[in-house]
Amino acid sequence: MSEGTTKQFLYVNRKAPHGTVYALESLEVVLIGAAFEQDVRLAFMDDGVFQIMKGQDTAGIGTKNFAPTYKALGDYDVNKIYVEKESLDERGLTEDDLMPLTYEDEDDDWAEKPSIKIVSRAEMADLIDSSDVMFNF
Amino acid sequence: MAILHTVNKSPFDKNSLERAIGVAKEGSSVLMIEDGVYGAIKGASSSAMVEAAMKTVKVYALSEDVSARGVNDRVIDGVELVDYAGFVKLAAEHAQVQSWL
Numbered sequence: 001m002s003e004g005t006t007k008q009f010l011y012v013n014r015k016a017p018h019g020t021v022y023a024l025e026s027l028e029v030v031l032i033g034a035a036f037e038q039d040v041r042l043a044f045m046d047d048g049v050f051q052i053m054k055g056q057d058t059a060g061i062g063t064k065n066f067a068p069t070y071k072a073l074g075d076y077d078v079n080k081i082y083v084e085k086e087s088l089d090e091r092g093l094t095e096d097d098l099m100p101l102t103y104e105d106e107d108d109d110w111a112e113k114p115s116i117k118i119v120s121r122a123e124m125a126d127l128i129d130s131s132d133v134m135f136n137f
Numbered sequence: 138m139a140i141l142h143t144v145n146k147s148p149f150d151k152n153s154l155e156r157a158i159g160v161a162k163e164g165s166s167v168l169m170i171e172d173g174v175y176g177a178i179k180g181a182s183s184s185a186m187v188e189a190a191m192k193t194v195k196v197y198a199l200s201e202d203v204s205a206r207g208v209n210d211r212v213i214d215g216v217e218l219v220d221y222a223g224f225v226k227l228a229a230e231h232a233q234v235q236s237w238l
Contacts, residue, residue, distance in 0.1 A: 016147050018205050019172035047147050050175065053207040060201030060220075067207075090149060092180030092211065 009033065009040045010131035013048035017067070018058065023051045024066050026137035031069075034076035042073075043127060045084040048137075049091065052083070052098045052116075067099070074103030079115040086121045140165045141231035144173035145238060148183040153237040158190040168219070168227060169198040174206060179213040191215055199224060 011030055015022040034040060044052060051070070058065040073079070081101055088094060095118055104110040119127065128134065142161050148154040154176045157167055167190065169176050176183055177198040187196060191213075200218040203209055212218065219227065228234050 016150070016172045016175065016206070018202075019145070019147070047150050047172075047175070050206060055207035055209070056205060057207070058205040061205045063205070065205075090182045091175070092178055092182075092184065097211075 007132040014046040016047040041080040079103035145171040147172040148176040157237040163193040
């Protein structure tokens with residue numbers, strides 16, 4: 001797949017993680033899509049920011065806990081993760097409440113770097129505007 | 138007649154919690170379950186509404202759903218966590234159960 005046009009893919013995540021299947025479906029599509037070597041970006045806004053909260057433990061509700069899987073995204077070269085600040089603020093959350101998602105930068109001696117970038121609503125608008133293909137969950 | 142109002146939607150996504158609190162009379166109870174437990178978070182845009190309601194209405198959140206969503210440390214002081222057995226007990230103690238979907 002190295003030849004041909006590389007497109008900007010944006011996955012927009014707006015749903016809370018456990019009440020509906022959207023979050024898990026999005027994560028599975030992202031992981032499948034990662035094999036196609038496109039330029040992939042993930043956006044978390046509205047209740048979607050809850051998907052990457054620290055400390056989720058689904059043992060009590062008897063469903064698969066897919067939260068730890070987000071930590072594997074860096075290994076699939078999915079390392080551009082944008083979280084909207086206004087959505088965090090509205091929910092009383094800060095970046096410290098999110099899982100520390102990271103990747104190893106092959107261009108910098110495999111240094112471990114953060115994948116998450118907190119962006120404003122205006123920056124999110126630019127992100128959406130500059131994307132070729134969007135998937136909404 | 139005391140009613141148990143259950144809410145299973147996020148207050149940031151739907152107005153179910155707002156509607157439940159709006160009709161919950163003194164002595165009634167509100168139980169947050171599933172995505173409804175996000176309504177128990179302190180410091181959020183929904184918190185003031187919940188804290189005001191707690192002056193007349195008892196507010197509960199289902200602990201299993203709170204743990205699943207990783208918000209245990211963020212629950213408003215005074216919101217009582219109950220487990221599934223506690224949910225059943227609450228349902229039995231109230232005259233009716235009204236579900237806000």
